[in-house]
Amino acid sequence: MSTFLVEIVTPERKVYAETANMVSVTGVEGELGILPNHIPLVTPLRIAPVVIKRDNKVDVVAVNGGFIEVRKDKIVILAESAEISTDINIERAEAAKQRAEQRLAAKQQDHIDFRRAELALQRAMNRLHIKQK
Amino acid sequence: MAKGMRDIKREIKSKQNTKQITKAMEMVAASRLRKAQEAAQAARPYAEKLKEVVANIAAGTRNVKHPMLENRPIKKTGYLVITSDRGLAGGYNANILRKVTQTIREKHKSTDDYVLFVIGRKGRDYFRRRNMPIVEEVTGLPDAPTFADIKTVAYSAVTKFAEGAYDELYLYYNEFVNAITQVPTDLRLLPLEEVGGNGPVTSYEYEPSPEGVLEVLLPKYAETLIYSAVLDGKASEFGARMTAMGSATKNATKIINQLTLTYNRARQAAITQEISEIVAGANAQS
Numbered sequence: 459m460s461t462f463l464v465e466i467v468t469p470e471r472k473v474y475a476e477t478a479n480m481v482s483v484t485g486v487e488g489e490l491g492i493l494p495n496h497i498p499l500v501t502p503l504r505i506a507p508v509v510i511k512r513d514n515k516v517d518v519v520a521v522n523g524g525f526i527e528v529r530k531d532k533i534v535i536l537a538e539s540a541e542i543s544t545d546i547n548i549e550r551a552e553a554a555k556q557r558a559e560q561r562l563a564a565k566q567q568d569h570i571d572f573r574r575a576e577l578a579l580q581r582a583m584n585r586l587h588i589k590q591k
Numbered sequence: 592m593a594k595g596m597r598d599i600k601r602e603i604k605s606k607q608n609t610k611q612i613t614k615a616m617e618m619v620a621a622s623r624l625r626k627a628q629e630a631a632q633a634a635r636p637y638a639e640k641l642k643e644v645v646a647n648i649a650a651g652t653r654n655v656k657h658p659m660l661e662n663r664p665i666k667k668t669g670y671l672v673i674t675s676d677r678g679l680a681g682g683y684n685a686n687i688l689r690k691v692t693q694t695i696r697e698k699h700k701s702t703d704d705y706v707l708f709v710i711g712r713k714g715r716d717y718f719r720r721r722n723m724p725i726v727e728e729v730t731g732l733p734d735a736p737t738f739a740d741i742k743t744v745a746y747s748a749v750t751k752f753a754e755g756a757y758d759e760l761y762l763y764y765n766e767f768v769n770a771i772t773q774v775p776t777d778l779r780l781l782p783l784e785e786v787g788g789n790g791p792v793t794s795y796e797y798e799p800s801p802e803g804v805l806e807v808l809l810p811k812y813a814e815t816l817i818y819s820a821v822l823d824g825k826a827s828e829f830g831a832r833m834t835a836m837g838s839a840t841k842n843a844t845k846i847i848n849q850l851t852l853t854y855n856r857a858r859q860a861a862i863t864q865e866i867s868e869i870v871a872g873a874n875a876q877s
Binding site for chain 1: 637640641644795799808818
């Protein structure tokens, strides 16, 4: 079975680097399943889990936005933050979710705050979702 | 004991205390410097990858239009200045602030022609005292700043440019060369220069479109540049502090040596005098 290298990089560190058989991500246009020898592609990502299949294992990584660069033998995901499922702190995510919900429920707020709270909620939900799987 | 001697002794004691403190600060700075350097190194792959992709798009597609690549006539300028929160770092803050003030004085006549973004308490206090227009400030950054820590200021600096609040954005920070040398640097961040793509160009498929991808990428790219400048600034800060405290310790040692010498001389003089007094007294009696 053919394989390729998958790297997930954030501004702070390299979160993930493994050889894998398949990667499935959620791009802005929809879900993508990528196999080795895919045509070179660049697309922004949504806040969603990235599923990486290698041998008989499946790794799930919480990727918060960013984008993916696909080459024939290598995939690079660049995101502002990303966590492997084992690194997710469930209490923190839970607290973040509640905070974001409160902010969304609050009246009187400008557009930017609302948008920010929305994104925070998405991130928290994404983390919790992965952890509970 | 003569009175002069007691004073000298007290002074030696006080210099020794100072030396102890500067020595400790030097060692703390040295260990933090190592961590800051590692952080700056760890951030490099992300920035390089981003640059590579942006360069690739720029090289692969002609005539992409994006507000961040547009050269507009310059009416107003934005400055993002990176300083430290704490002092005792030698010329770290003074150098960069002098450079900024000089440029501003040369280029602008009134405070309406420019705006400032400041990172670090030292810089904020400096500009505030001079009544210069600060739009956004970040203070109390941790020693190892995360991307989230500077995200707000970076985002607002980039968006305000895209909205047309100013027509160019400069980044002022201390570039880290090594522990002893930090160079105050200015960098024109926006509009983005031709991103030099000299590597092999891969023709990518873009989803939804090259413009759409660029729209997401360029702000991120600019923010990343700001983040790496902040990390560089942190490393420089610790480098500067380490050097400054190292030379302070050295100076303290020198002063202590001098004072000890004077003290011993005074002590010897006092003993000699005492002896001669005793001898004189004995001579007078016999």
